Amino acid sequence: MENINNIFxxxxxxxxxxxxxxxxxxxxxxxxxxFSRTIYTGIYVIDYQKxxxxxxxxxxxxLCGHTAEEVxxxxxxxxxKNVPQPDLDLxxxxxxxxxxxxxxxxxxxRKCYTLSCDxxxxxxxxxxxx
Amino acid sequence: MPQPDLDLxxxxxxxxxxxxxxxxxxxRKCYTLSCDxxxxxxxGEIILINQKITPLFLTDDGKIWKAICxxxxxxxxxxxxxxxxxxxxxxxxxxxxxxxxxxxxEKLKLSRREKEVLGFSIRGFTINEVARVMNVSPDxxxxxxKKIYRKLGVAxxxxxxxxxxxxxxx
Numbered sequence: 001m002e003n004i005n006n007i008f009x010x011x012x013x014x015x016x017x018x019x020x021x022x023x024x025x026x027x028x029x030x031x032x033x034x035f036s037r038t039i040y041t042g043i044y045v046i047d048y049q050k051x052x053x054x055x056x057x058x059x060x061x062x063l064c065g066h067t068a069e070e071v072x073x074x075x076x077x078x079x080x081k082n083v084p085q086p087d088l089d090l091x092x093x094x095x096x097x098x099x100x101x102x103x104x105x106x107x108x109x110r111k112c113y114t115l116s117c118d119x120x121x122x123x124x125x126x127x128x129x130x
Numbered sequence: 131m132p133q134p135d136l137d138l139x140x141x142x143x144x145x146x147x148x149x150x151x152x153x154x155x156x157x158r159k160c161y162t163l164s165c166d167x168x169x170x171x172x173x174g175e176i177i178l179i180n181q182k183i184t185p186l187f188l189t190d191d192g193k194i195w196k197a198i199c200x201x202x203x204x205x206x207x208x209x210x211x212x213x214x215x216x217x218x219x220x221x222x223x224x225x226x227x228x229x230x231x232x233x234x235x236e237k238l239k240l241s242r243r244e245k246e247v248l249g250f251s252i253r254g255f256t257i258n259e260v261a262r263v264m265n266v267s268p269d270x271x272x273x274x275x276k277k278i279y280r281k282l283g284v285a286x287x288x289x290x291x292x293x294x295x296x297x298x299x300x
Contacts, residue, residue: 011147012193021195024187031186034198037162037217038182040298058218061300 029055044071051076064121087119132176135167135209138227142212145225149214149232155192159185160217164296166204178204180296205284205292215298238281238299245300247274251287 024030029045032055036043042062045055056063056072063071064082071078079091098115105113146163153161162184168176179201186196204211212225214232223232240248243264250260257275261268275287282293294300 011144011151014189014193014195017189017195021187021189024195031198034159034184034186035200037160037184037215038198038200040295040300059298 032057053078062121064123082122084120084122090117091119132168132170138165138209139167141227142225145212145230145232146214149223150194155188157216158188158192158194160219161185162215162217164211164213164215165209166206166211167209178206178209180204180206202296203292205289205296238297240278240281240294240299244274244278244281247271248278248291248294248300252291 032043032045036057036059040059040061042059043055043057044053044062046052047054052075053072056068058068064078066074066078074081079088083091094115094117102110102113142163142165150158150161162182164180164182166178166180169179170176180203182200183197185194186198187194189195210227212227214223214225219237221234221236223234225232246264247260250263255263257268257271261271264271275290278290279285282290282299284290284293
Protein backbone atom coordinates (compact mmCIF):
# COMPACT_ATOMS: atom_id res chain seq x y z
CA MET A 1 0.00 0.00 0.00
CA GLU A 2 2.88 2.31 0.80
CA ASN A 3 4.05 1.98 -2.80
CA ILE A 4 0.63 2.78 -4.14
CA ASN A 5 0.53 5.98 -2.14
CA ASN A 6 3.97 6.90 -3.45
CA ILE A 7 2.81 6.54 -7.06
CA PHE A 8 -0.01 8.95 -6.44
CA UNK A 9 2.56 11.55 -5.49
CA UNK A 10 1.88 14.08 -2.77
CA UNK A 11 3.22 16.60 -5.27
CA UNK A 12 0.06 16.10 -7.28
CA UNK A 13 -2.64 15.65 -4.64
CA UNK A 14 -6.01 16.96 -5.82
CA UNK A 15 -8.85 17.21 -3.32
CA UNK A 16 -11.69 18.62 -5.39
CA UNK A 17 -12.44 19.51 -8.99
CA UNK A 18 -14.41 22.71 -9.58
CA UNK A 19 -17.27 22.96 -12.07
CA UNK A 20 -15.09 25.12 -14.32
CA UNK A 21 -12.30 22.56 -14.26
CA UNK A 22 -14.78 19.82 -15.09
CA UNK A 23 -15.92 21.73 -18.18
CA UNK A 24 -12.58 20.90 -19.84
CA UNK A 25 -13.78 17.36 -20.48
CA UNK A 26 -16.28 18.75 -23.00
CA UNK A 27 -13.40 19.64 -25.32
CA UNK A 28 -12.72 16.30 -26.96
CA UNK A 29 -9.92 17.71 -29.13
CA UNK A 30 -7.74 17.91 -26.02
CA UNK A 31 -7.77 14.11 -25.93
CA UNK A 32 -6.67 13.90 -29.55
CA UNK A 33 -3.92 16.45 -28.98
CA UNK A 34 -2.65 14.36 -26.06
CA PHE A 35 -2.51 11.30 -28.36
CA SER A 36 -0.65 13.25 -30.99
CA ARG A 37 1.98 14.27 -28.42
CA THR A 38 2.65 10.66 -27.50
CA ILE A 39 2.48 8.68 -30.75
CA TYR A 40 4.43 9.15 -33.98
CA THR A 41 1.55 8.73 -36.42
CA GLY A 42 -0.36 11.66 -37.91
CA ILE A 43 -3.95 12.20 -36.73
CA TYR A 44 -6.67 14.26 -38.36
CA VAL A 45 -10.38 14.66 -37.68
CA ILE A 46 -12.94 14.96 -40.49
CA ASP A 47 -16.20 16.81 -39.82
CA TYR A 48 -18.70 15.51 -42.40
CA GLN A 49 -21.32 18.06 -41.45
CA LYS A 50 -19.03 20.97 -42.25
CA UNK A 51 -17.04 19.03 -44.87
CA UNK A 52 -13.90 20.24 -43.16
CA UNK A 53 -10.91 18.97 -41.29
CA UNK A 54 -11.56 19.87 -37.65
CA UNK A 55 -8.05 19.02 -36.48
CA UNK A 56 -4.71 18.15 -38.11
CA UNK A 57 -1.77 17.00 -35.97
CA UNK A 58 1.69 18.44 -36.41
CA UNK A 59 3.39 15.17 -37.32
CA UNK A 60 5.05 15.96 -40.68
CA UNK A 61 4.36 12.51 -42.14
CA UNK A 62 1.07 13.58 -43.66
CA LEU A 63 1.63 17.29 -44.26
CA CYS A 64 3.55 17.20 -47.60
CA GLY A 65 5.59 20.26 -46.67
CA HIS A 66 2.61 22.29 -45.40
CA THR A 67 1.96 23.38 -41.84
CA ALA A 68 -0.78 21.58 -39.92
CA GLU A 69 -2.83 24.80 -40.00
CA GLU A 70 -2.54 25.02 -43.82
CA VAL A 71 -3.68 21.42 -44.26
CA UNK A 72 -6.59 22.08 -41.91
CA UNK A 73 -7.62 25.09 -44.01
CA UNK A 74 -7.28 23.11 -47.25
CA UNK A 75 -9.49 20.35 -45.92
CA UNK A 76 -10.65 17.92 -48.58
CA UNK A 77 -8.73 19.91 -51.24
CA UNK A 78 -5.57 18.54 -49.63
CA UNK A 79 -6.24 15.17 -51.24
CA UNK A 80 -6.75 16.68 -54.68
CA LYS A 81 -3.50 18.59 -54.41
CA ASN A 82 -1.26 15.91 -52.92
CA VAL A 83 -2.58 12.52 -54.00
CA PRO A 84 -1.42 11.32 -57.48
CA GLN A 85 -4.32 10.81 -59.93
CA PRO A 86 -4.53 6.97 -59.88
CA ASP A 87 -4.65 6.98 -56.09
CA LEU A 88 -7.17 9.82 -56.07
CA ASP A 89 -9.51 7.59 -58.08
CA LEU A 90 -8.71 4.81 -55.60
CA UNK A 91 -9.60 7.05 -52.64
CA UNK A 92 -12.90 8.01 -54.22
CA UNK A 93 -13.69 4.33 -54.72
CA UNK A 94 -12.63 3.47 -51.15
CA UNK A 95 -14.87 6.25 -49.91
CA UNK A 96 -17.79 4.93 -51.90
CA UNK A 97 -17.46 1.23 -51.05
CA UNK A 98 -16.53 2.11 -47.47
CA UNK A 99 -19.77 3.99 -46.94
CA UNK A 100 -21.75 1.24 -48.67
CA UNK A 101 -20.31 -1.22 -46.15
CA UNK A 102 -20.80 1.16 -43.24
CA UNK A 103 -24.45 1.78 -44.02
CA UNK A 104 -25.16 -1.94 -43.72
CA UNK A 105 -23.84 -2.09 -40.14
CA UNK A 106 -26.33 -2.09 -37.25
CA UNK A 107 -26.49 1.36 -35.70
CA UNK A 108 -25.21 0.39 -32.29
CA UNK A 109 -22.18 -1.41 -33.78
CA ARG A 110 -21.07 1.36 -36.13
CA LYS A 111 -18.37 2.68 -33.83
CA CYS A 112 -16.73 -0.77 -33.57
CA TYR A 113 -15.37 -0.65 -37.11
CA THR A 114 -12.14 0.75 -38.57
CA LEU A 115 -11.29 1.13 -42.24
CA SER A 116 -7.63 0.81 -43.24
CA CYS A 117 -6.08 1.56 -46.66
CA ASP A 118 -2.79 2.66 -48.23
CA UNK A 119 -2.26 5.40 -50.78
CA UNK A 120 0.56 7.51 -52.17
CA UNK A 121 1.18 11.15 -51.31
CA UNK A 122 3.27 13.58 -53.32
CA UNK A 123 6.05 15.00 -51.17
CA UNK A 124 7.21 18.59 -51.60
CA UNK A 125 10.25 17.39 -53.57
CA UNK A 126 8.22 15.42 -56.09
CA UNK A 127 8.88 12.19 -54.30
CA UNK A 128 6.16 9.63 -54.06
CA UNK A 129 5.67 8.29 -50.57
CA UNK A 130 3.14 6.17 -48.84
CA MET B 131 6.23 -5.59 -11.91
CA PRO B 132 9.65 -6.87 -10.71
CA GLN B 133 10.92 -5.12 -7.53
CA PRO B 134 13.93 -3.22 -8.99
CA ASP B 135 11.69 -1.67 -11.61
CA LEU B 136 9.07 -0.82 -9.02
CA ASP B 137 11.72 1.24 -7.22
CA LEU B 138 12.66 2.76 -10.57
CA UNK B 139 9.06 3.77 -11.23
CA UNK B 140 8.79 5.47 -7.84
CA UNK B 141 11.95 7.42 -8.62
CA UNK B 142 10.71 8.36 -12.11
CA UNK B 143 7.45 9.50 -10.57
CA UNK B 144 9.27 11.66 -8.06
CA UNK B 145 11.82 13.28 -10.41
CA UNK B 146 9.16 13.59 -13.12
CA UNK B 147 6.90 15.65 -10.84
CA UNK B 148 9.87 17.75 -9.67
CA UNK B 149 10.56 18.60 -13.33
CA UNK B 150 6.89 19.18 -14.08
CA UNK B 151 6.40 21.58 -11.19
CA UNK B 152 9.10 23.86 -12.59
CA UNK B 153 7.30 24.28 -15.94
CA UNK B 154 5.32 27.47 -16.56
CA UNK B 155 1.60 26.77 -16.07
CA UNK B 156 0.50 27.45 -19.64
CA UNK B 157 3.19 25.14 -21.10
CA ARG B 158 2.56 22.12 -18.90
CA LYS B 159 0.51 20.28 -21.48
CA CYS B 160 3.31 20.49 -24.05
CA TYR B 161 5.43 17.91 -22.25
CA THR B 162 5.61 14.12 -22.46
CA LEU B 163 7.60 11.78 -20.23
CA SER B 164 8.88 8.52 -21.70
CA CYS B 165 10.49 5.59 -19.86
CA ASP B 166 11.00 1.84 -20.13
CA UNK B 167 10.29 -0.79 -17.49
CA UNK B 168 9.66 -4.52 -17.13
CA UNK B 169 6.27 -6.11 -16.72
CA UNK B 170 5.46 -9.71 -15.85
CA UNK B 171 2.74 -11.07 -18.12
CA UNK B 172 0.19 -13.77 -17.26
CA UNK B 173 2.60 -16.55 -18.25
CA GLY B 174 5.18 -15.14 -15.83
CA GLU B 175 7.40 -13.98 -18.68
CA ILE B 176 9.09 -10.63 -18.28
CA ILE B 177 8.74 -8.11 -21.09
CA LEU B 178 10.22 -4.63 -21.48
CA ILE B 179 7.69 -1.97 -22.35
CA ASN B 180 7.89 1.72 -23.17
CA GLN B 181 5.43 4.09 -21.55
CA LYS B 182 4.74 7.66 -22.59
CA ILE B 183 2.63 9.88 -20.38
CA THR B 184 1.30 13.39 -21.05
CA PRO B 185 -1.15 15.59 -19.13
CA LEU B 186 -4.68 15.66 -20.54
CA PHE B 187 -6.60 17.97 -18.19
CA LEU B 188 -5.08 20.22 -15.52
CA THR B 189 -6.51 21.80 -12.40
CA ASP B 190 -6.54 25.60 -12.26
CA ASP B 191 -3.32 25.53 -10.23
CA GLY B 192 -1.59 23.33 -12.82
CA LYS B 193 -1.76 19.90 -11.23
CA ILE B 194 -2.39 16.95 -13.51
CA TRP B 195 -6.05 15.98 -13.19
CA LYS B 196 -6.08 13.37 -15.93
CA ALA B 197 -3.20 11.99 -18.00
CA ILE B 198 -2.93 9.74 -21.05
CA CYS B 199 -0.47 6.83 -21.04
CA UNK B 200 0.63 5.07 -24.22
CA UNK B 201 2.25 1.67 -23.76
CA UNK B 202 4.18 -0.21 -26.44
CA UNK B 203 6.99 -2.76 -26.69
CA UNK B 204 10.30 -1.09 -25.86
CA UNK B 205 13.12 -0.79 -28.38
CA UNK B 206 15.68 -0.54 -25.58
CA UNK B 207 17.84 -3.24 -23.97
CA UNK B 208 17.30 -2.20 -20.34
CA UNK B 209 14.76 -0.38 -18.21
CA UNK B 210 15.13 3.33 -17.39
CA UNK B 211 15.75 5.66 -20.36
CA UNK B 212 13.84 8.47 -18.68
CA UNK B 213 13.23 11.22 -21.21
CA UNK B 214 11.06 14.31 -21.34
CA UNK B 215 10.03 15.81 -24.68
CA UNK B 216 8.45 19.16 -25.35
CA UNK B 217 6.01 19.43 -28.27
CA UNK B 218 7.89 20.99 -31.18
CA UNK B 219 11.00 21.24 -28.99
CA UNK B 220 14.56 21.09 -30.32
CA UNK B 221 15.72 18.40 -27.97
CA UNK B 222 15.09 16.00 -25.15
CA UNK B 223 15.80 16.06 -21.41
CA UNK B 224 17.36 12.78 -20.30
CA UNK B 225 17.53 11.89 -16.63
CA UNK B 226 20.85 10.57 -15.34
CA UNK B 227 19.88 8.13 -12.57
CA UNK B 228 23.40 7.95 -11.10
CA UNK B 229 24.01 11.67 -10.86
CA UNK B 230 20.38 12.58 -10.26
CA UNK B 231 20.33 15.33 -12.91
CA UNK B 232 18.53 16.11 -16.16
CA UNK B 233 20.74 16.61 -19.24
CA UNK B 234 19.47 18.35 -22.35
CA UNK B 235 20.51 16.88 -25.69
CA GLU B 236 19.63 18.00 -29.20
CA LYS B 237 16.99 15.90 -30.89
CA LEU B 238 18.38 13.25 -33.23
CA LYS B 239 17.80 14.21 -36.85
CA LEU B 240 17.64 11.88 -39.81
CA SER B 241 18.48 13.16 -43.29
CA ARG B 242 15.89 12.99 -46.06
CA ARG B 243 17.73 10.01 -47.60
CA GLU B 244 17.87 8.20 -44.27
CA LYS B 245 14.15 8.75 -43.75
CA GLU B 246 13.52 7.40 -47.25
CA VAL B 247 15.53 4.24 -46.52
CA LEU B 248 13.64 3.73 -43.24
CA GLY B 249 10.32 4.43 -44.93
CA PHE B 250 10.88 1.75 -47.58
CA SER B 251 12.22 -0.68 -44.97
CA ILE B 252 8.99 -0.31 -42.98
CA ARG B 253 7.24 -1.51 -46.14
CA GLY B 254 9.42 -4.61 -46.20
CA PHE B 255 11.65 -3.61 -49.14
CA THR B 256 14.99 -5.49 -49.33
CA ILE B 257 18.24 -3.56 -49.81
CA ASN B 258 18.13 -4.27 -53.56
CA GLU B 259 14.51 -3.12 -53.82
CA VAL B 260 15.23 0.08 -51.90
CA ALA B 261 18.21 0.71 -54.20
CA ARG B 262 15.99 0.29 -57.27
CA VAL B 263 13.22 2.68 -56.16
CA MET B 264 15.70 5.27 -54.89
CA ASN B 265 17.77 4.93 -58.06
CA VAL B 266 21.02 4.34 -56.19
CA SER B 267 23.37 1.36 -55.77
CA PRO B 268 22.79 -1.29 -53.07
CA ASP B 269 26.08 -0.16 -51.49
CA UNK B 270 24.67 3.35 -51.10
CA UNK B 271 21.61 1.93 -49.33
CA UNK B 272 23.91 -0.09 -47.04
CA UNK B 273 25.89 3.10 -46.36
CA UNK B 274 22.70 4.96 -45.35
CA UNK B 275 21.61 2.04 -43.18
CA LYS B 276 24.95 2.01 -41.32
CA LYS B 277 24.68 5.74 -40.73
CA ILE B 278 21.17 5.27 -39.32
CA TYR B 279 22.37 2.47 -37.00
CA ARG B 280 25.23 4.64 -35.74
CA LYS B 281 23.00 7.67 -35.16
CA LEU B 282 20.32 5.71 -33.32
CA GLY B 283 22.72 3.36 -31.51
CA VAL B 284 21.00 0.24 -32.87
CA ALA B 285 22.25 -2.95 -34.52
CA UNK B 286 19.78 -3.72 -37.30
CA UNK B 287 16.96 -2.35 -39.42
CA UNK B 288 14.09 -3.67 -37.31
CA UNK B 289 15.53 -2.05 -34.16
CA UNK B 290 16.02 1.14 -36.15
CA UNK B 291 12.35 1.16 -37.23
CA UNK B 292 11.05 0.69 -33.70
CA UNK B 293 13.48 3.27 -32.31
CA UNK B 294 12.55 5.81 -34.98
CA UNK B 295 8.81 5.40 -34.40
CA UNK B 296 9.09 5.36 -30.59
CA UNK B 297 11.16 8.53 -30.74
CA UNK B 298 9.07 10.29 -33.39
CA UNK B 299 11.96 10.58 -35.84
CA UNK B 300 9.89 9.80 -38.94
